[in-house]
Amino acid sequence: MEEAEKKAPSVTDRYYTRWYKTDMKGKPCEDHCILQHSNRICVITLAESHPILQNGRKIKSINYRISDGCSRLNNKVSGKSKRGGQFLTEFAPLCRITCTDNIEYTIFSCIRGRLLEVNEDILKQPDLLLEKPSTEGYIAVILPKLEESKSITNGLLTRQQYEEVVSKRTAQQPKPCRDQP
């Protein structure tokens, strides 16, 4: 029987590989974490270093309408091959999140693939995103093309590389990215 002190690997640890995209679109610290399942499905989440998750900030609104013509809420897939899902490239915006201090952040796809679903629970309960960003507060689920399932991680960092990036930041600045608009 496992002891309480030994941390049992979570569901995420057991089935997903963590990949990271740091400083998305050049914006400091806007880090995303992509959870890649062994069946190639990817879950897009905020990395723990993302500004939204720092210092007890609160969310004012989450908007999946990214442009006049496009809302991620309208995404509908059907059938086994998930026809109809919006096809995303790495820099496709998924949603815009505005915090109570009126700073707006855009969350991006980070990988190429077909959008399967966005998390509508965080619209009703934004705290989910703050409290459980890696599980119930996920942003979206994306299905890469079969032939691209290995190459999508080419531009992404491993967990170890991500931790190196983060530790370099704290070494350079005592309070990184907090007040960045």
Add this chain to the structure above:
Amino acid sequence: MLSLKEKDSPIVRKLLDAGCCARCVLRFCCVGVTLHPPHPLSFKYSLSFLSEADGEQSHGAAEQTQTEDPPCKKLKLDSAPVGQDGSSEASAAHTEPNVQSEICVACLGVLQDFCDLSYTKQYSIMFYCFLLCIREKSMCLDKEDVVQVKDAFKWAIQGMVGKELGTPVLTNSLFEVSVGFTHPETEADCHFLATTCSDCFKPTKNKAVSALWCSHFLHYPCPPVRPASKCTPLDTTCLHTSVFIAGRYNKFSRELPQTPWVIDGERRMEGSVEELIADPLLSSFRADGFNFSSSGREDVDVRTLGNGRPFAMELLNPHRAKFNGAEVRQLQEVINASSDKIRVRDLQIVTRDAMGRMKEGEEEKTKSYSALIWTKKAITNSDLDFIANIKELKIDQKTPLRVLHRRPLAVRQRVIHSMSASYLDTHHFRLQLHTQAGTYIKEFVHGDFGRTKPNLCALMESEVDILELDVEDSVYVPLPTTLDDL
């Protein structure tokens, strides 16, 4: 024995002129339908009949279009160039012997040479030939009672074959021998189907033929063009009807998939339940292959305990098919001795419908499970009390992410009928569940990113995970019947 009548003789004449062999003439005149198989002698008898009849009406054969047939028989006659004038009529009387040497337009030689004794060593009961369907259809529209080529073929040779093999010939036999013929020269006939009715051509060719209206066949030359060569026989194949065997299996390993786990041609994990059961059966029944079907399935890392999961297996072309009760029990022991990862019980030979019944009512069944749960927060015994009070809990499960790559995205409503918990330590307990079939237990426990609601994490107000899962009592299915344990 022979029922060719005088009124048949104009038809007989037309058929002979079109290039039919004598057996086909008899077929089109429906001889032999109500009688015993036409005796080979009747072939000669019909020839003599024809020559007599011909003698009587040497001048009366100049009719071009409709002959006066009784209403039940109609022949579609085209203004075919094949000699219908008086001159060939007269000469036809003398060319009868030659009819045999030409290849029959209707059966492409199947009912001519291939019915001889020399060929019978290879043939037997079942016969299938597609091309001949078109040729027959065009030669006699609206005529349902013409003897089919395959029936005439069977009648002609089955007696001889039965004698050769020393076995009786039965219409419903477990052992079938297939004889095929090909005729490359007339493959173009099939293209005719594609042009007239491209919709029905795709599924199977046979369906295309029956779906076409009779009028379409007006475009097909009648009588058909005489073939230059007879058809060639393909290899004769023998097939024994499948044997069906059923039972229940237990799976004791957490590293065994139910069916072979292969990705991109690469085997990801050795062995499978299906192969462990099939291998001894394939060798005992000396079968060519198998189809495995079961009432539900379990993940690689899930054990199947309790009564076991019902399964059925079709053994293809078994060379040995008869096993008595003791021999089947012996087979069960062989399977159980071959591996400690599975166990089989209630092994029995069943009928074909057992396969279909495996999947019956999968949605309505109740399943029982046992799970080992880990909790993030420390728990006491009383923290688990509420679990026993939960009855008929409705949950909504979005397609779990772990299967979403091969299943449609949907929300499934399922019911957890009841649960009970046994405390183990501050971070572990055992959970028993009775749920509706089709419930994803693992996702109910950890929540699958919140996509299964409600879930055990929410109910326990703690992150929880499932460490082990066992299937307990399995689905009740009428077959296989439980046999007394040895």
